[in-house]
Amino acid sequence: xxxxxxxxxxxxxxxxxxxxAINQKLIEMGERERLKELLRAKLIxxxxxxxxxxxxxxxxxxxxxxxxxxxxxxxxxxPKGRGRANILVLKPDCFHCLTAFLVLTTV
Amino acid sequence: MKMEDxxxxxxxxxxxxxxAHDIYADLVEDACLxxxxxxxxAVKQGYFFLDETDQDSMKDFEIVDQPGVDIFGQVYNQWKNxxxxxxxxxxxxxxxxxxxxxxxxxxxxxxxxRIANRRIASSNNMSKSESDQEDNDDINxxxxxxxxxxxxxxxxxDKNPNSPRRSKSLKHKNGEHSNxxxxxxxxxxxxxxxxxxxxxxxxxxxxxxxxCGVMSEHTKKMCTRSLRCPxxxxxxxxxxxxxxxxxxxxxxxxVDGVVENDGYDVPDGQALMSRLQWDGSSxxxxxxxxxxxxxTNNSDSKKPKKKKKPSLGLNSGTCGGxxxxxxxxxxxxxxxxxxxxxxxxxxxxxxxxxxxxxxAPPTPSIYDDMN
Numbered sequence: 001x002x003x004x005x006x007x008x009x010x011x012x013x014x015x016x017x018x019x020x021a022i023n024q025k026l027i028e029m030g031e032r033e034r035l036k037e038l039l040r041a042k043l044i045x046x047x048x049x050x051x052x053x054x055x056x057x058x059x060x061x062x063x064x065x066x067x068x069x070x071x072x073x074x075x076x077x078x079p080k081g082r083g084r085a086n087i088l089v090l091k092p093d094c095f096h097c098l099t100a101f102l103v104l105t106t107v
Numbered sequence: 108m109k110m111e112d113x114x115x116x117x118x119x120x121x122x123x124x125x126x127a128h129d130i131y132a133d134l135v136e137d138a139c140l141x142x143x144x145x146x147x148x149a150v151k152q153g154y155f156f157l158d159e160t161d162q163d164s165m166k167d168f169e170i171v172d173q174p175g176v177d178i179f180g181q182v183y184n185q186w187k188n189x190x191x192x193x194x195x196x197x198x199x200x201x202x203x204x205x206x207x208x209x210x211x212x213x214x215x216x217x218x219x220x221r222i223a224n225r226r227i228a229s230s231n232n233m234s235k236s237e238s239d240q241e242d243n244d245d246i247n248x249x250x251x252x253x254x255x256x257x258x259x260x261x262x263x264x265d266k267n268p269n270s271p272r273r274s275k276s277l278k279h280k281n282g283e284h285s286n287x288x289x290x291x292x293x294x295x296x297x298x299x300x301x302x303x304x305x306x307x308x309x310x311x312x313x314x315x316x317x318x319c320g321v322m323s324e325h326t327k328k329m330c331t332r333s334l335r336c337p338x339x340x341x342x343x344x345x346x347x348x349x350x351x352x353x354x355x356x357x358x359x360x361x362v363d364g365v366v367e368n369d370g371y372d373v374p375d376g377q378a379l380m381s382r383l384q385w386d387g388s389s390x391x392x393x394x395x396x397x398x399x400x401x402x403t404n405n406s407d408s409k410k411p412k413k414k415k416k417p418s419l420g421l422n423s424g425t426c427g428g429x430x431x432x433x434x435x436x437x438x439x440x441x442x443x444x445x446x447x448x449x450x451x452x453x454x455x456x457x458x459x460x461x462x463x464x465x466x467a468p469p470t471p472s473i474y475d476d477m478n
Contacts, residue, residue, distance in 0.1 A: 022126065032134075039134050040141070049142060056146045060155070068150055073143040081139040082132065098127040 022102065031101055038097070043085065052081050311351055320347050 026032040043049055059076045060068050149155035171180040190199040195212045314320060319336035320329045321343045330336055334344070 019126070019129075023130075026130070035130075036134055036137060040138055043138055052139075052142055053146065056142075057155075060146075060150055065150070068147065070143055070147045073147055074140060077143050077146075078136060078139045081142070082135050085135040085138075098130055099123060102123055102127060 026101070035097055048081070048084055051084065052077055055080060308352075315348055315351065319344060320351075322347060 023032075026035075056073065056077060059073065063072060146155065170178045172178070173180075176182055189202045191202055191205040192199045193205075193208060193212055195209075198208075200208045314329070317334070318330065319332045319334060319339055321336075321339040322329055329347075330339060332338070
């Protein structure tokens with residue numbers, strides 16, 4: 001009775017700890033920056049950025065030139081950007097790198 | 108850490124993929140945030156909408172794609188009438204000829220023509236001033252100094268646009284020419300440099316018996332080498348002596364200026380005219396590279412003319428009698444020079460340059476250069 005939640009808790013904490021550790025390692029090794037750069041290049045290449053920019057224009061016109069804040073933009077843009085990035089086929093590239101990295105670090 | 112690594116190694120593929128997915132989403136979000144910042148900054152700085160234009164201006168600045176015009180719709184073979192104004196002589200020259208002209212005008216390489224131009228300008232100035240007001244010693248004295256050169260230049264540029272007037276004044280000058288030049292040798296002798304002014308007659312005489320004494324054109328100093336100095340000819344030495352000591356300088360070695368002058372004195376109109384024209388050419392000819400030689404040429408030519416003055420005045424004035432042939436020559440010279448002046452536009456010196464060339468076969472190369 002006690003053991004399960006305890007085990008679960010331990011498990012959760014373990015998982016979060018593991019995530020933190022992996023993130024730490026990504027940053028430490030500079031892999032995260034490299035991946036980010038790769039992703040950005042891919043996004044620009046496939047037109048993701050231009051599409052989002054056009055969307056930005058619409059949003060800004062809607063809201064008015066002067067009243068735009070970063071928060072507004074983030075709220076408007078991020079969901080759309082995420083959805084588009086998932087639709088696009090560039091995912092395998094980054095994924096491949098990521099999994100390779102993970103395997104490397106964990107083995 | 109070690110423990111987690113150990114446990115991590117036990118993860119299966121699905122968990123790994125989930126992890127990778129999370130990280131990927133993280134990265135995408137980062138990219139989105141970056142874009143948001145970028146756009147926001149662009150909006151606030153005001154350059155976000157710069158690339159947007161309205162339809163009217165788009166139509167205005169449409170790229171024209173037609174034969175014969177450039178992309179702005181302009182006819183593009185207008186380079187012909189593009190002209191540059193020379194900063195030195197104020198002439199406007201076709202752009203394609205501007206670089207060669209500058210080279211000549213400002214004097215890259217050989218500068219003898221530039222020196223000649225300056226000399227022409229100064230002599231022009233001199234003769235003009237004399238025709239305006241005779242015996243104006245101040246102006247005459249200034250003629251060989253630096254300031255007067257500047258003045259002459261200015262005057263030249265003033266004269267440039269109206270070439271007909273120039274030719275007229277030149278015609279007038281033919282009458283005055285002998286007059287102006289006749290006073291020249293004295294001026295030259297007195298003003299030719301410090302070395303002359305500081306010397307007394309005796310000193311001058313003794314100096315001339317021992318030294319070459321030929322005057323340099325630029326420095327106006329005398330050559331201090333021996334009488335057999337190889338740089339100057341005997342004739343140059345002789346003329347210098349005739350200048351400085353007068354025609355009676357027979358005491359000097361190998362000076363027979365008197366005989367020479369007698370030889371010049373033959374009152375033949377035709378010979379006189381050719382002589383005169385040759386004088387003009389020697390006056391401005393830039394071809395003699397040895398400066399001292401040029402100066403003596405100058406003086407040499409002026410010497411006999413002094414004696415010819417009366418006959419010349421008669422020739423150009425009356426245009427009859429024995430000098431009729433020469434008078435025709437004068438007319439030809441002036442008209443030819445006038446035509447040359449007008450055809451060459453606002454050049455400072457062409458007509459003057461042309462006159463001496465008249466007896467010789469026409470040389471079109473000069474005008475090619477000028478145009």
